[in-house]
Amino acid sequence: MTEVVPDLPALPALPADGLRVVALGGLGEVGRNMTVLEHRGRLLVIDCGVLFPEEHHPGIDLILPDFDYLRDRLDDVDAIVLTHGHEDHIGALPYLLQRKPDIPLLGSQLTLALVEAKLKEHRISPYTLGVREGQTEHLGVWGLEFVAVNHSIPDALAVCVRTDAGVLLHTGDFKMDQLPLDRRLTDLRAFARLGEEGVDLFLTDSTNAEVPGFTTPEREIAPAIDKVFRHTEGRIIVACFSSHVHRVQQVLDAAHKAGRRVAMVGRSMVRNMTIAAELGYLHVPDGVLIDIKKVDSLRDDQLVLVCTGSQGEPMAALSRMANRDHRIEVGPGDTVLLASSLIPGNENAVYRVINGLMRLGADVVHKGNAKVHVSGHASAGELLYCYNIVKPRNVMPVHGEWRHLVANGRLAEATGVPRERVLLCQDGTVVDLVDGVAEIVGEVPCGYVYVDGSALGGETSDELLRDRRILRDEGFVTAIVVVDTSTGEVVSEPEITSRGVAEDQEVFDRIRPRVEQAVIEAMAKGTTDTYALQQVVRRTLGSWVGTKLRRRPMIIPVVIDA
Known part of the structure; x- marks a missing residue:
């Protein structure tokens, strides 16, 4: 399998007859699924979902794909194709359409109904085009064919994208339930027909690739x-x-x-x-x-x-x-x-x-003590079946954590796809399909974009989340020191308080004289800037707390020049 490697060279120009695939989410994680296709200067987006925060994202409501790659190219986007109506595939649409509300949305009836209700809450009236299985659409350089797939929500679709550069088939989320409640089967005949036509690049759901056999009906x-x-x-x-x-x-x-x-x-x-x-x-x-x-x-x-x-x-x-x-x-x-x-x-x-x-x-x-749920994703047996009938030239596993992508790639290899034609990618990876050969050619920036209350993106950084985790796990200690920089004296004994450190306040009596002495020594050496003195307090107090209390709380020093 060809894996993405760090420090790839600068992104090369896309050949005129090539198809570029840029993963902006969904690779290495279960969520925020979004893929951008480029051909002859035009863009097509497949899905635009959110990732739900985990424990190490305190205070975060949602995590979005990184739209920076599209920031200056929104006018080049011909459409957004939606495979189904789950939040990890449609949830980020309001945040993208705020930048350009008139990008056409293509999806099934139920998918678009859920999207329109969501966008209405954001006061966005989208331009939509309803499609169904078996339908074909032509949008400029893009030829689209929609294929019925079975999933844990009705009206899910796979999409086949035809271009001058070749044929790409994206399964979306799917499984092969042979007794679906809505009697809507995954259209394996269409998959086989497309396989006979020739699929140059196959993007396949990886979520259950580690699970042997077939998913329970x-x-x-x-x-x-x-x-x-x-x-x-x-x-x-x-x-x-x-x-x-x-x-x-x-x-x-x-x-x-x-x-x-x-x-x-x-x-x-x-x-x-x-x-x-x-x-x-x-x-x-x-x-x-x-x-x-x-x-x-x-x-x-x-x-x-x-x-x-x-x-x-x-x-x-x-x-x-x-x-x-x-x-x-x-x-x-x-x-x-x-x-x-x-x-x-x-x-x-x-x-x-x-x-x-x-x-x-x-x-x-729950599922751990009773059979009250089955997955909506294809297990290994179903994926093998699809590889055998599609017979793709190149494979790019999508939708899953790294272990899922690796397992899916191994399944593709087992069915005869050459090892070098199975591409293991992460968010931000760029793949070019040229003359029937898909290769990893570079990466684009693709960080997490956080929705934090009314704040979005840059207003919430990884540093801020780190501070929140420290406050949550270790608590904080404040130290207030009043000084007279003109005389180099500490006006009053440092006032030290803590929250969440699980120690009596009296324990800090032992460090107060040391903090005071460190500040006096710093002023004696000519340090009069209150910010610099605060760092002296931070280092002195932090070192003592780490050594004596075995904790790493947030240290908040305040130095006031009287």
């Missing part, structure tokens, strides 16, 4: 859900993704069979399921759905709540319930059903929510 989890509904006497709370229409459909059907009523909890859940029902993707049995305001009028054994928060998101409904910060109070007799798998990196947050719910007395049913 969605229908097989219905008995486990029905069992929970049959044997639970109290209230049932189901947590899943707010876009997982198939799972919500199974919950509605199970509730109808058990004679229960269902209320949706959470703005995104209500919005997305309303859209899905209006478009016919979600079929609500008569009399099952009720407004959240009416739940208090029902007995616990008559009620099901469907909410967000299956990934432990701090502000989602389920996390707030676990923290007793929600109008729905969870307690003994309640059963919480986590109808989702763990996204890599979210494990600690999810288990924290599970522990919080169980501490309140609820029973928690």
Whole structure:
């Protein structure tokens, strides 16, 4: 496999008959999926998603792709193609379209409906073109063909991009469920037809490449859900993704069979399921759905709540319930059903929510103790099947952490793709397809762009996050010293206080004289600048705290010249 290497040479010019692929997200991580294609001076974007923050991103709401590569070339973008409606593929659109709202969006009916609702909240009215499987579109230098794929959200599409430089096939997120709930199969006949035509570059979903065999069909989890509904006497709370229409459909059907009523909890859940029902993707049995305001009028054994928060998101409904910060109070007799798998990196947050719910007395049913969720991504057997029928000339695994990309690349090699034609890339890698050969030719800057409340991008830096982590994990110590630089004296004894250091304040009595003496010595040597004196205080106090207390808190020195 050809891996990206550091210190690549400056990015070369793209040959006139070449196709350039620039990964701006989704490689080395599960989220913020975004790929930019370039041909004859024109650009085509595939997906524009977000990455959800982990524990080492304190205070961060979302992480975006780095749009700098497009900053001066937005007028060259012919369209943004959306493979499906999950947040890790559409969530960053508002932030990109704020820069140029009239970029056309191409996607399926449900995908565009979810996007339009999201953009409406940002007061953006997009230009959209609805497409469906089997449809072809021509946009300048781009020939597009859309292929039905099965995923954990309806209306997902793969996209085949035809150019003078060759044919690229991007699967998006997919699996090969042979008994899908919506009867919409991944169109393997179309994959085979494209393979016979000749696929020069195959971009494939890598998320489950390490998992042997085939992904379990969605229908097989219905008995486990029905069992929970049959044997639970109290209230049932189901947590899943707010876009997982198939799972919500199974919950509605199970509730109808058990004679229960269902209320949706959470703005995104209500919005997305309303859209899905209006478009016919979600079929609500008569009399099952009720407004959240009416739940208090029902007995616990008559009620099901469907909410967000299956990934432990701090502000989602389920996390707030676990923290007793929600109008729905969870307690003994309640059963919480986590109808989702763990996204890599979210494990600690999810288990924290599970522990919080169980501490309140609820029973928690999750994938670890019951078969209540199946993945939406193709396992190794399905990927092998696709490689064998597509027979691509070059392969670029996408959508996954590094281990997923490596496993996917090995599968491609096992089916006969030459090792040097399997490209392992990371965010920012640039691949050129010229004369049927794909090669890594360089990199572009591709850092994390943070959404932090109302702040975006440069206002939130890695240094700021490092400071937040120190404050969270180690606490802080402040030292206030009043000096008279004209006489070189310390006017009053240093005042030292701490928070989050887990030590009595008296412990700092031992360091006060040393801080005072260090400041006096610095002034005796001619240091009168208060900032320089603050650094003296920082070094003296920090060294002592690190040695004596074995801690590394944030040191905040304040020197006042009287």
